[in-house]
Every structure is written in structure tokens, then in C-alpha cells.
Amino acid sequence: MSLPVHLQSRYLPLGDQRTGRLYGQDVLSVSQFCRDDLEYIFGVAEAMRTMVAHIGTVDLLKGKILANLFYEPSTRTSSSFAAAMERLGGSVIQINEVRYSSVAKGESLPDTIRTLESYADVIVLRHPETGSAAIAAQHGRKPIINAGDGIGEHPTQALLDLFTIREELGTIDGLTVTMLGDLRYGRTVHSLARLLSLYNVRLNYVAPEILRMPAELLEQLNAKGVHQAEYDTLDPVMAETDVLYVTRVQKERFADISAYDAVKGAYVITPETMARFPSRMALMHPLPRVGEIAPEVDSDPRAAYFRQMEFGLYVRMALLAMVLGKA
């Protein structure tokens, strides 16, 4: 999803700013970041990782309040932001019950945002409608961080995915990243592919016919010169894969249940599958998983998906510190 036209000028690449990068800004879309921004964010995230490992918490955001506003539930994302704020010494106001309260009484999103920014210093927003984060940012004075707006964007997920690749393999340039599963509806793979297009990478897409990458996205990345290739199975790309990014193939996507049964086995990662991948690579998944990766794979050192969760904490700590001018 690109930003609405009226907002694009607010989110030009930040490369020219020397200090206070992201300070006072919103985090709405992966398209607002240039490669230099990403490196800056990842540098801060790495400092957060070191800090957590050695001290656990700092008081960088002491006295700051995060409103964690979730119009739809997401334990994982919500907890991750809450922990990120608390590890920086800040406080969290959790708002889950929006369906029962002011919003249920018909209050508009802009009014809710303006109310919450009377109390809070930064707002994390999860909303089922595409574009809602941009609307919130348009009406708010305080930084908004988009934690997923429908089939639109979930930029912090894409940032943590990229950070995970960098931490696991030491670099991003030169890698071959294979994306597996539901590439048609998967918000995370779309955003990650866009971010990866800022680097020198090769992208493989492995999906059933009806769940292939949208043509529009293929064209956009093609125009940028990204090497992309599509496959039906993992076999041809296993040997060259540095990162395997697995997503869930949902039965409900198939009109015909026999079509689902025919393909599902091809998209489950087992120890046998892992045996055919290089000894140095990273197996990723945005979680939750429901059968896409067998639990027996968890003990494989290449299984990066739980570390991926942890890296999400550091990326969110970095973003919170940056938008509040403390990084």
C-alpha cells in the first residue's frame, strides 16, 4: 500500500537529516524508509539488543506514556510494543476493548486519536481498515506507529523481519530470499519484499497457483531491477536459499478442498526438508504457525522464528526511542 497522496510529502526519505532521525514522526509504511534510514534504525535496534542483554532495562523513556490502541486483538504485537516501552522505562495504557466503548458508541477514529494524545506521548494503532493509520496520523499531533491496518501495512513486522535477516546472516546484500506459502494475501511478505528491494538480493516465490505474488508487486520490483523468480515447489531453490520465509497456507483460500489437500504437504517444513537446505541459512516465520513448520524443527540452529520475535522487541524499542527523540 502506498501512502495517500496528501501524506506523501510528510514521508520523504529521511536520509538528509543528521540528528533526531524520525523524531516526532509517524511510522506508517515501509515506503517511507530509504536504505540509510533502515541502517540507522537497525543500528539503534542493535544497541537495544546489547542493552537488554546486559542490563535488561533503561530509563530512556521514563515518564513517557504509550497508548497501545488495538481495534482488533493481536497478543503478539501488542505485548511486544508494551514490553518495548516498559524496557525503556516508559508506561503503557492498553486499550483493547474499543469495540465495547466510545468507538462502539460511534466515535470517529480522529476523535479517539485526539483524545488519547491528550494523555499519551505516542500511539501504537492496530486497526482492521486499510489506510486508518494514515488517517490517524493526519489528525494527530503525537507520533502514530502503525501496528497493522487491515490488508494494508504492518511496517514494524517488515522491519523486524529485515533486522532478523541481518542479525542471523550478518548482511543483507547478496542474499537469496525464498518466500513460501500464501504470497497473494500475505501482508508480511509484500512489505518484506518491498524493503528487500532496497538491497541487492534475489527473491524466489514458492506458492500454489492461486496464491502467487500479486502481478502489481512483481512489476514494481521488476522496475527496480530486483531479480525475481516464481516456483511451484521448493526443490529447485533449496540449494541457493539463504533465507526461507514461511507463511501459512489457509484452507479457506481454496474454493476446492481437494486442491488444498493436493498442495498442503508441499508447504510444510520438516527436519527432512531442512536437511536439504544449506547448513548456514535462516528459517523464518511471522508466527503464529499452525502446522507450517513441524515442532521437531525448533531445535535446528537455523530455526530463527523465536529469535525473530525477540528481534521485534529491539526494533520496536528503537522506533519508540526514535520517534520520541531519545535515540
Added chain:
Amino acid sequence: MSLPVHLQSRYLPLGDQRTGRLYGQDVLSVSQFCRDDLEYIFGVAEAMRTMVAHIGTVDLLKGKILANLFYEPSTRTSSSFAAAMERLGGSVIQINEVRYSSVAKGESLPDTIRTLESYADVIVLRHPETGSAAIAAQHGRKPIINAGDGIGEHPTQALLDLFTIREELGTIDGLTVTMLGDLRYGRTVHSLARLLSLYNVRLNYVAPEILRMPAELLEQLNAKGVHQAEYDTLDPVMAETDVLYVTRVQKERFADISAYDAVKGAYVITPETMARFPSRMALMHPLPRVGEIAPEVDSDPRAAYFRQMEFGLYVRMALLAMVLGKA
């Protein structure tokens, strides 16, 4: 709502106390405050406003725990109290799910209160039944702050409304306050009118016939010598109005939908309406709004309703600090 007889002696006006005003006490009803109390509370609230603007947070209530007990959802009020406690360095235990837990198992309110005060230092209570805050206070040892009990009281709303008038216009004495909309069922306008009766003000009531101020309240304020006048439309009072307090006219209140359609337009504030008010006045609304004030009015400097939310934070900070003996 007046206090139950057995509690009235606990809530005599506090004017004679020199130190620790409100310390260890409950905040149950606007009727417990004399004018001197209000001035004291507003003085503390103003100090909180200055503190938040310059520092953001203090550690005045560090180590204190607020139990935010909401038997019915109210994102706005709940968040405001949580932020107030956190900006004072305290911690919050949020209890929203009472309908699913001990209470659903049939536990009495007094038992729930006594349990929570084993853990917490102060309890904020929102409950659907009138008088429940007084019952809670009767059984509890720790301070109870009433955050709305049914059609009864919502004293902190009335206090923040009054504080808003004072901050916006510099004074309360001598003002003409016009209340608009549903004056029959509106808890907020009833409490505000009672508080305003402690000052030298003129009150205009503009409402459809079936939503007029209750006769009982009119008589009470009349007995106190308050100048009151009732109208069908805003036209006659626009020029003299210093504060316009808008409330929502709910369609459901009308037995006949055509009666609703006939009046609804008269109670919507637009830029055209605002053009006919004095250039110095305050437009207030307790929020959430659902169409009573057009969004185009938001940029009018007289539109005070979002600042009103912010002032609520300061008033609640003041009350928490006072009942815990730290103001």
C-alpha cells in the same frame, strides 16, 4: 444524586481543614465540595498542568497502586485515570473483565472492593448502578473515586468541566453558561449545573420539549438563587453565551421518529452556528460526539472539547495526589 444519609457526615464541606485536604477521603459526589474545595483542587490541577508541560511526569505517587475497576467499559475515563496515575509515577491495575470473573460468579461489590484494597492504595470505580460508589466507600478502607455510577454521579467529569471553563475564560463568576441538547437524561449537565450553582452564573437551558432539565433540579437551583432560563432554540441566547455546553440528543429518546427529525438539525453546531457566537467563548462537549458538532468546527479556537479532555488529566492527577496525601 445526593449521598445516602448514613454517609453525609463523612462528606461535609472541607473548608476548615488547613492541610491534607481530601487526604484519605472518597470522591463520590459533586455535592461533597464547597467552593473553597473546588478552588483548592483547581489550584493543584493547574500545578499539574504546568508540571506536565515542563517535565511530563513526576514521582509523587511512586510506589502507589491504583485499581482501575470498570464494571462497564469507558475507554476515555479509564485511560484518563490510568495516564493520571502513571504521570505521577504510580502504577495501575486495570480491571475491565469483571463481567467474566469473580463478579460473574456472584461476588458482591463490597467483597470485590475489600479484595482490591488488599493490593491497591486507591480504587477508581465505574459501575452501572446508581449509589454503588457510596456502597463501595462504606465498606472500603482505601479512598474510592467515583468514575460514574449509572445515572447517578460522575463527579470527576463535572470537576473537569468546571476547570475547563476556568482555564478557557480565566474565571467562572459572571459567566453565562448555555447547556444544549439532552438535558433530561444527561448526567454531566446535571452535575455541572450543581457545581456552577456555587458561583455567580446565569444558566440557559436549550432543549427539545421532551428533553428539558428535570423540574427537581430547576427548583433546587432556584432555591439557591441561580438565574435560570429555558429555551427551544439557541437563537435568543447566542449573543450572551460565554460557554456553550453541547450534549448528544439520542434518537432513541424519541417515541416518534418524526419528532426527532424535526429537532435534530437545531442541535448541530456548524461553522455557521459558531459565526453567531461571541468571538471570546468556549464550546464544550463531554465526548464522544456523534454528529452534534461538525468536524469543521474543530479548528475554531473556541472549540475547547479536546483541551477539555486534556484538562481532565490534570484534574484527575490532582484528585489522586490529594486523596493519597501527596498534594
Added chain:
Amino acid sequence: MSLPVHLQSRYLPLGDQRTGRLYGQDVLSVSQFCRDDLEYIFGVAEAMRTMVAHIGTVDLLKGKILANLFYEPSTRTSSSFAAAMERLGGSVIQINEVRYSSVAKGESLPDTIRTLESYADVIVLRHPETGSAAIAAQHGRKPIINAGDGIGEHPTQALLDLFTIREELGTIDGLTVTMLGDLRYGRTVHSLARLLSLYNVRLNYVAPEILRMPAELLEQLNAKGVHQAEYDTLDPVMAETDVLYVTRVQKERFADISAYDAVKGAYVITPETMARFPSRMALMHPLPRVGEIAPEVDSDPRAAYFRQMEFGLYVRMALLAMVLGKA
């Protein structure tokens, strides 16, 4: 409930450890504690009681994060753990909505635990299925505290019950403890009886025929040499009772409503009942109560059930501090 065999070696009695008792360990079952462990925990809990009385809060766990993961609601237990963590200066991530989120999407408990321990330092788990706390502990790296798993264990309840007896009566050895009500399904009385079997006590069980103590538990305690006796009514044991532990007799347990009506009166504690007990004894109840103890009893100095809630705070503070290596 005994621990699964594969976990038993992890939970041998801790008596030989000189320092850091419980550090990094899970709290899953009362069966993991020897008497020496209990005395150590109660010593720390007493220190917490003194600290709260004099200071209110310390910064012992500053920077530590508790994930309070409740798959089923329990305001009382959840609030108690949250307050315990906050009184020690730590932070809490509250997760109540598991039925709506990742878990509802089919995520396994081990995956949820591994995700949360990416963010948090300790996990408190309430889950409807017996054995789930042990499963969580098996897959997690961070300490798990069982806050109730189905009809299985609720060890912190049993610990606070025992601590309450100790605080109220100064000792545990030599006491006669009478348990009343639903002894068949009551998780709390089972766990408490097991813990009491580590001391020199006499146990009386007073229950309707269909709600008697399970034969298996009677035999286990008999094998340990505990003096146990069963009764239909309180009359024969009133004079000798030092502790009366009341639980709720649920109407739904009876196939025949007339059978319920026949017994229910015998299990309600009134001031008249209390008049027949010794002047020095403790009346306990895990709460919530729904009619088992008349409110008129609350002012009796022997009514210990609200202090019991408060003692729960200190026991949970002790456990949190210990598993995090700070006690």
C-alpha cells in the same frame, strides 16, 4: 496432581541449596516443596509484609517484566500477581484476551510461551487444562508460575493459605484444621491438605456425602501418618478447631435439588456458628464467597479471609523475587 514423570527430576525438594533458592525455577505444584522450602518462602513473604507496611514498594525487580497470561479470567489472582510485581518495582504485561488472538488462531501453548519469554522475564500462567503449566515449563526458558491449571494445581493459593494460618496463629504444628464444604472438587482444599501433611496437624473434613474428600487423597495422607477424620456436620469438631477453611457448595453438583436444599443450611457460617468456636481461631475462605459466610461475620476478629487476600500479595511477591534471584 503429581507432576508428569519427565519433570519430576526438575522439582526435587530444594533443601540442600544454600543460596538463590528457587532462582530460575518454576512454581508448578505444591508437591515440589519440602517443609524447609516453605519456611524459607514464608520468611521472605514476612519480609515483604514488613516492607509493604513501612515503605509500600521497593525497586527490587525494577526493569523486570512479568507476562500475566490468563487463558481464563480470574480478577483476583491476576490482580494479586500484578500488584505483587508492581510493589517490587517491576512491570506487567497483562494478556487476558487469549481467546480472541493468536491462541484463537490455533497457536500452541509452547509457541505462545516461547513468544512471551522473548519479551518477559517471568510468566504467570492460568489455563483451563490440567498439566498445562508443566507443559509450559517444559518448553520455556524463563520461570513459569502456575496460577491454576484446571482441576490440577493452584500452588500459590495453597502457599498463601498456609502462610495465613502461620500469620494468624503463629504456628502450624499442633493445629487442628477443619475443612468445610465441597471437598470433592475443591482444588484449594486438596492442595492445602497436601501442604499441611508436611506439618504435625489434625485434619477434619466436613462435607455432604456426595462431596467428600477423594479416597485417593485420604489414603496418601494416611500413608504419611496424618490424623484425618470425616464428618457430616460441624458440631462434633467446633470446640477443637483452630482453623476453619470454608469452601463453596455449588448447587450444580447435586443431581437432586432437594438434596442440595437439605444440606445447604449446614454449610453457612453465621455469627451464631462463630459463637460456638474457640475465641482464638481463624476463619478462612479462598473467595469469592456466595453466601457461605454471612456478611455479619466480617467484623469478627477471627474472620481472616480478607487478610488472607492480603497475605497472598506477600507470598506472590516472595515467589516472584525468588524465581528472579532477588530474594
